[in-house]
Amino acid sequence: MSGVTLGGLAALARQQQLSLRQAFATDPARASRYRSSACGITLDYSKNLIDESSWQALQQLAAASPLKQQLNAMLAGDKINHTEQRAVWHMMLRKSQVAGLSLDGEAVGEAILDCRNKMTALVNQLHQGQYTGYSGERITDVIWVGIGGSLLGPQMAVEALTPYHISPVRLHFAGNIDGAVVSDVMKPLRPQSTLVFVASKSFGTEETKQNALALRQWFTDNGADSSAIARHFWATSSNIKAAADFGIVPEHILPMWDWVGGRYSLWSAIGLPVALMIGNAQFAQLLKGAEAMDEHFISAPLSDNMPLTLALLGIWYINGFGCQAQALLPYSHYLRLLPSYVQQLDMESNGKAVDAAGAPLPYATAPVIWGDAGTNGQHAYHQLLHQSALTVPADFILPLNAAHTLSDQHQRLAAHCFAQTQALMQGKTLAEASAECMAAGMSQQDAQALAPHKVSPGNKPSNTLLLPELSPYYLGALIALYEHKVFCQGVLWGINSFDQWGVELGKQLSGPIYQALAGKDATALDSSTQALIAAFLQQKKS
CATH class of the missing domain: 1.10.1390 (Phosphoglucose isomerase, C-terminal domain)
Structure with a gap:
C-alpha cells in the first residue's frame, strides 16, 4: 500500500473493509493511538474509517507531497497565490514579534504595529466615552458594514465570545444587499451617537458600498454635513482614494493588504468589532491562540500534526469514499456561526476544478460544509446522518467548561455530544432492534415489522475536538486549525487555495x-x- 496516490485512494478504501464497532471491540488502545493534542485542544479521531495500513498510506501521501516546500514558500512571502500575484501572509498578522518584517520592500512589521495601535486607541476611546459625534454626544452604537470575509469572521468571533463582552458600546452588523438588513439596523439608532465602519478591500464591493451609501444618506437626512460624515465614518480598505471620495478622512482609514485574503482577515483591522466587544487585552489572546496553532503547524511532525490530520481524513473521505459533504457540529450555542465561517473558508478556498497550472482535475475537491449548534441538529438532520445511505463525516466540537453556571445542563450537552459520535460509530443492528422491541413488550410479529425501521448501519466517521473552554485563546487556535487544514488540502490537491475567481x-x-x-x-x-x-x-x- 506504499506510494498511494490521490487516484488510488478509492481502491484502497474498497480494500480496507473496516468495521469500527469491531475495531473498538478488538483493540482497547485504538482511542489513545488515534488521538492528538495541540495548544490545549484535543482531537479524538479514533472513530474514523482508518486502520494502521490506510493511515500509514495517507501519511505517506502527505510525506510525498510538496507540503513542506509550500509552507516554507508561504512563510517566506513568495507569491503562492500565483493567479493574483500575491503573497499569503495572514499568519504575520497574529505574530507577537513583527518588528523588522518586510515584504517586497514594504516595512510590513511597522505597518502591522501601527494598525494595532490605531485599533487599540479607537477601542479605548469608545470604551471610555471619549469619542463624540457631530452633536457632541458620546458614541453609543457602532455599525459594521461588510460582506464575506469582512463580515463572517468578526460576526462569528463576536458571537462566540459573548461571555467576554465588556463594551459599553453596542455593535450591529450590516451585510447583504437586501435593504431590509441595513434598514432594520438603522431603525432603533440615532446617527448623532452612531459610528459607521465600512470594511471593503476595494471599497467597491456592491453590497458594502450600497449599504454604506444608505447609511451616509441616513446621516445627511438627519442634518449631518461633510465634516460630520468625516467624523462618523471609518473604513478598512486598500483603496484609499475611493474611501476618501466617499468622504472618509485618511486618519480614519485602517489598512488592508493584498497579501491577506478576506476569509483570512479576522486577525487584521477586520477584527476591530471583536476587540471592541471583548477589549484589547482579550483580542490579543485571540491572536496568541492562533499564533500558538501556527507554531504547532510549522514545527510538529507529519505524524502528529493536527491540521494535517484533519486534512488527510477529509481527503480520505472525499477521494477515497466519494463523500461530498462534511458536517461541522459545535456543541456550543456561542459557536453556532462557526459552520458558516468554515463554509466560506473551506469552500471558497478549495472549491476548484483545475490545478495550479490550469489543467482539469481528475478528482473532487472541497466538501459541502454545513451544520448547526448541537443539540438542535439532533432534532433535524441527524436522522440523515444516522440512517441514510449517505456517509457524511462530522466534526463534533465541545468546550469542556461552560461560561454559565448551569453545570447539569452542560453535563447533559456533553453526554449528547459523545452519544452522537458513539451512535454514528456503532449503529444499531437488526438483532439489537428486534430485542429492544421485544423488551418493550411487543409481540414477535410486531417486533419483526418495526425492527428494520430502527436499524442504524453505523460505521459513520466522526472527529471530536475538545476545547478546555471557549475563550479568546482557544477560539483563535481553533480558527487557525481549520485555516491550516484547508491549506494542507489545497497543497495535496495541487490547487491554489487563495483565489476565488468563481465568485x-x-x-x-x-x-x-x-x-x-x-x-x-x-x-x-x-x-x-x-x-x-x-x-x-x-x-x-x-
Missing part, C-alpha cells in the same frame, strides 16, 4: 441584469432570465 462571475453578470431591471434592453439575455426580469418589472409596475 466574480455572478458579480459580472448582475450588472447588465440590473440595467435590464431598470428598463434597458434585455434581448441579449437568455429566455429564462428575460422572463424573470419581465415578472419583476410587471410586479413593480402593478
Whole structure:
C-alpha cells in the first residue's frame, strides 16, 4: 500500500473493509493511538474509517507531497497565490514579534504595529466615552458594514465570545444587499451617537458600498454635513482614494493588504468589532491562540500534526469514499456561526476544478460544509446522518467548561455530544432492534415489522475536538486549525487555495441584469432570465 496516490485512494478504501464497532471491540488502545493534542485542544479521531495500513498510506501521501516546500514558500512571502500575484501572509498578522518584517520592500512589521495601535486607541476611546459625534454626544452604537470575509469572521468571533463582552458600546452588523438588513439596523439608532465602519478591500464591493451609501444618506437626512460624515465614518480598505471620495478622512482609514485574503482577515483591522466587544487585552489572546496553532503547524511532525490530520481524513473521505459533504457540529450555542465561517473558508478556498497550472482535475475537491449548534441538529438532520445511505463525516466540537453556571445542563450537552459520535460509530443492528422491541413488550410479529425501521448501519466517521473552554485563546487556535487544514488540502490537491475567481462571475453578470431591471434592453439575455426580469418589472409596475 506504499506510494498511494490521490487516484488510488478509492481502491484502497474498497480494500480496507473496516468495521469500527469491531475495531473498538478488538483493540482497547485504538482511542489513545488515534488521538492528538495541540495548544490545549484535543482531537479524538479514533472513530474514523482508518486502520494502521490506510493511515500509514495517507501519511505517506502527505510525506510525498510538496507540503513542506509550500509552507516554507508561504512563510517566506513568495507569491503562492500565483493567479493574483500575491503573497499569503495572514499568519504575520497574529505574530507577537513583527518588528523588522518586510515584504517586497514594504516595512510590513511597522505597518502591522501601527494598525494595532490605531485599533487599540479607537477601542479605548469608545470604551471610555471619549469619542463624540457631530452633536457632541458620546458614541453609543457602532455599525459594521461588510460582506464575506469582512463580515463572517468578526460576526462569528463576536458571537462566540459573548461571555467576554465588556463594551459599553453596542455593535450591529450590516451585510447583504437586501435593504431590509441595513434598514432594520438603522431603525432603533440615532446617527448623532452612531459610528459607521465600512470594511471593503476595494471599497467597491456592491453590497458594502450600497449599504454604506444608505447609511451616509441616513446621516445627511438627519442634518449631518461633510465634516460630520468625516467624523462618523471609518473604513478598512486598500483603496484609499475611493474611501476618501466617499468622504472618509485618511486618519480614519485602517489598512488592508493584498497579501491577506478576506476569509483570512479576522486577525487584521477586520477584527476591530471583536476587540471592541471583548477589549484589547482579550483580542490579543485571540491572536496568541492562533499564533500558538501556527507554531504547532510549522514545527510538529507529519505524524502528529493536527491540521494535517484533519486534512488527510477529509481527503480520505472525499477521494477515497466519494463523500461530498462534511458536517461541522459545535456543541456550543456561542459557536453556532462557526459552520458558516468554515463554509466560506473551506469552500471558497478549495472549491476548484483545475490545478495550479490550469489543467482539469481528475478528482473532487472541497466538501459541502454545513451544520448547526448541537443539540438542535439532533432534532433535524441527524436522522440523515444516522440512517441514510449517505456517509457524511462530522466534526463534533465541545468546550469542556461552560461560561454559565448551569453545570447539569452542560453535563447533559456533553453526554449528547459523545452519544452522537458513539451512535454514528456503532449503529444499531437488526438483532439489537428486534430485542429492544421485544423488551418493550411487543409481540414477535410486531417486533419483526418495526425492527428494520430502527436499524442504524453505523460505521459513520466522526472527529471530536475538545476545547478546555471557549475563550479568546482557544477560539483563535481553533480558527487557525481549520485555516491550516484547508491549506494542507489545497497543497495535496495541487490547487491554489487563495483565489476565488468563481465568485466574480455572478458579480459580472448582475450588472447588465440590473440595467435590464431598470428598463434597458434585455434581448441579449437568455429566455429564462428575460422572463424573470419581465415578472419583476410587471410586479413593480402593478
